[in-house]
Amino acid sequence: MVMAIQSATDLLAVGQTLDLALNTALATEKAAQSLVVAARALVQEKEMADNSAPLARAPNDPYGRKPSMATIMDRTTEEIMYNHDNDSDIEPDLAPRSAPKQPHSAMSSQRNRSDSQPSIFSAHSNQSGPFTPGTEYSGRGIQGGFPFPTSTGEGGFGGVANSATPGRYDMRGEKVKKMLGDDAPGRGGAQYWFLGYDYQQADLVLNAEGGVKGGTLPALIERLTLHDGLDSNFIATFLLTYRSFTSTKELFTYLFHRFTIQPPMGLDPEELEIxxxxxxxxxxLRVFNIIKSWLETYYLEDEADDREALAMIKDFSGSAAMKDTMSFAAVQLIKLVEKREQSEGAFRKMVLNLTTQAPQPITPRNLKKIKFLELDPLEFARQLTIMEANAYNKIKPVECLAKAWTSEDPEIAAKAVNIKKMIETSNLYSNWINELVLSEKELKKRVLVIRHLVMIAEKLRQLNNFSMLSATMAALSQSPIHRLKRTWEQVPSRTMTAFMDLQALMGVAKNWAEYREELHSVNPPCVPFVGMYLTDLVMIQDGNGDFLKKSNHLINFYKRVKTAEVIREIQQYQSVPYCLTSVPEIQSFIRRGQDCTKSVADLYEMSLQLEPR
Structure with a gap:
């Protein structure tokens, strides 16, 4: 259920489908190449057999000469590659190979105009489902089943752009040639040196799976807007975490420069058109869709940098550079900017139609003078859950970066205002729980309060409110209450068993192993324990440098990948609201208790008065 909701709300879900389709196409290519190898072996066997037999006339040769090995392989290769290109609906706009082969050195061929890239005004631009930035205004998410090779140019290096792993230079052509010889089947499409990547090979480091490990900022920006592929996971991670290694204004400066790149020197008219x-x-198209996605999802109205970026986007969209080349896209961006300028936080929020009716609140007889023990445990847990869910849903990705909630710099700490608010609420709630127990002078009444709190904790678990469940367990384990030996001895065994089970569930043993297992097994709505996520983020921040080892200019993007994984898990539980009815009187009672609670030192003195050492 959690995965389904995450996929339904993930703007980048479409890219995963495109990746699957591409992998299928690449598997087909490998099968075709294997078939060529087998065909070559058969032809060699046939030649050996023919050499040992009397000379036979070739059907079309009046002199009885056999067709050469190169001719047979050329025909076989062309037939196989022709079928591969024309049968696949994933492959790029390549012309069929029925025409005679032209020399490779010419580097030019007749271009099929009907196979050109679709316009931004195509039907794909009106899709209404989830989208991946960089694909919704283009006909295909990944351009081409095969990359466009690049020859070594001035200041460049050998290798081809690899669509199977976008952003990686592919050196497999030479390996295939060594294995199969000069008759090895060629890759589809002409080999154009000017379609390579603009960054140097050393500027981007990939891991064994093809994911980005690190790179310079210009290389990461180019990876964000590749012309020959789409890495949806990279795009999502970049937009979630870019504020940890660059500013919003610097990001858009690079994107605008990327939009207006210039062709290499020395291209003839046909090459320039290609x-x-x-x-x-x-x-x-990639740049446009990245900006559009940022405006819709990643803009923060509280950030001065973001507000200034709105003016930058508006000016660029109205400039000739974009207006004359992509007028439709320019109009769309201007409308989004104006909508952002007029909005007050709410922008493209998902609204769920809740078909189930909220349960009837269980209220005490006198709402004007509420007593804690008169409150129904379930209703008390419901009101706690409503309040805590509202606070949790306000957490933004930027709050999870660079341990902002622990910073002593007021400007940085202000970025994590919602996380800090949840931490403060948890501490005040724990102190209030201590005070509720310690305010009872009679031992039996203290036992009743503890029993009531354990029942509330059980209801919090049923509501998947692990945040307040953790706060309740922590409160009952604090020294002012934990030391009350005579009080705990009178707590019923059933209550003690439930208390111990809940304490084990929210315990830190093996990095919250039991809690993590339960959290990942429940269905939303849910309010997770934020403290676990903050611990994970601190470990990632402290255990990984901002730059790759032995480098002071390659941004450690792997660190941002791990950070983004935590942020996505936080976000997935913000999607589904609780279907509960607020009771303002009970919520006011809870807030008054938290605001007027005593300090920890005062609570310990109260504990000593009840049960001296």
């Missing part, structure tokens, strides 16, 4: 169609246009 460069424009295969590189410039896809990049501009």
């Amino acid at each position: 460069w424009t169609e295969k590189k410039l246009t896809p990049i501009r």
